[in-house]
Amino acid sequence: LADKASRHLQRDYTKWLDRVIRDKFRATANVTFPSGITQASDFVVGGAQNISLEHIYRAKEKLCGTREWQKFGNGRVICLVPASFNVQMLADPDYRELSKNHQGDKNQLYGYIGSAQEIDFFEVTTLAGYSDNGGDDTASIASSNVGAGVRLEECLLFGPNSVGFGSGANPEARFADDTNYGTVAKVIWYALHGMELLDSRGVERVVYQGADA
Numbered sequence: 001l002a003d004k005a006s007r008h009l010q011r012d013y014t015k016w017l018d019r020v021i022r023d024k025f026r027a028t029a030n031v032t033f034p035s036g037i038t039q040a041s042d043f044v045v046g047g048a049q050n051i052s053l054e055h056i057y058r059a060k061e062k063l064c065g066t067r068e069w070q071k072f073g074n075g076r077v078i079c080l081v082p083a084s085f086n087v088q089m090l091a092d093p094d095y096r097e098l099s100k101n102h103q104g105d106k107n108q109l110y111g112y113i114g115s116a117q118e119i120d121f122f123e124v125t126t127l128a129g130y131s132d133n134g135g136d137d138t139a140s141i142a143s144s145n146v147g148a149g150v151r152l153e154e155c156l157l158f159g160p161n162s163v164g165f166g167s168g169a170n171p172e173a174r175f176a177d178d179t180n181y182g183t184v185a186k187v188i189w190y191a192l193h194g195m196e197l198l199d200s201r202g203v204e205r206v207v208y209q210g211a212d213a
Contacts, residue, residue: 006173009189013171018126021195024163025156026128028200031142032059033207039144040130040207043152049209050088051081051155053095053116059157059204060119067201069159076118080156082127084210086113119157129153129210141207155206162202168192 033039034049035058043049056079063069063077071077089095098116111122128137130152132145139146146152169192176186197203 005185005187009173009187010171013189013191015126017193021163021165022126022128022156024195024197025158025203026154026205027197028203028205029142030062030200030203031205031207032062034209040141040146040152041144043147043150043209045147045149045212047150047209051085051206051208053089053092053098055208056119056155056157056206057117059155059206060117063157063159063202063204064118069202070161071118072160074120076115076120077157077159079119079121079158079206080124080127081113081121082129082153082155082210083123083125084153085121085155086123088208127154127156130207141205149212151210151212152207153210154208156203157206158203160202162197162199163195164198165195166193168194 032055033042034052034055037043037049060077064071069077095114095116098114111124113121113123115121130138130141130146131150132139132148133151141152141154169190171189171191174188174190179185
């Protein structure tokens, strides 16, 4: 019983930690929309405002050009992307050419899918989605509501030292002292962590239209 409870609690902890840290990156107000879009309410059903290299490069220009944010030690920044990114970008011949050769120093077990102009792309299946149907994380972006029937997705582009994480105790299963004379097993996962958005200038959210809700 203890082993089974610990296994399920470990999964719950991992999902919780992933979501909390992800939301620290999302806390920035820096958002790059597709060309011709200025806020979430501008997207319409069937608008096909898909992701593109031009869209990504405009976001990188804001991050590394306008705000002059530093790059990682390898001279690159990281872009976390949802599964729909790769599906949409495969239609772009420039992206196919730039990303077809995977770099040998990148472990694809961690989601690495390619690189383009000082950007390393990693696919992450737990990034936020936005719609008004209640099934996604939120129905608004930067105080602008997502239109009915529209579903938006986002990539997270960032450099080092933008989000911090520290741990004082690794997660572990803890059982309560009170078992009601051996009839009840109360168990929780316990950890001591701290995480925070250290500097919002180090993150750029790249929002685009996914499959309509």
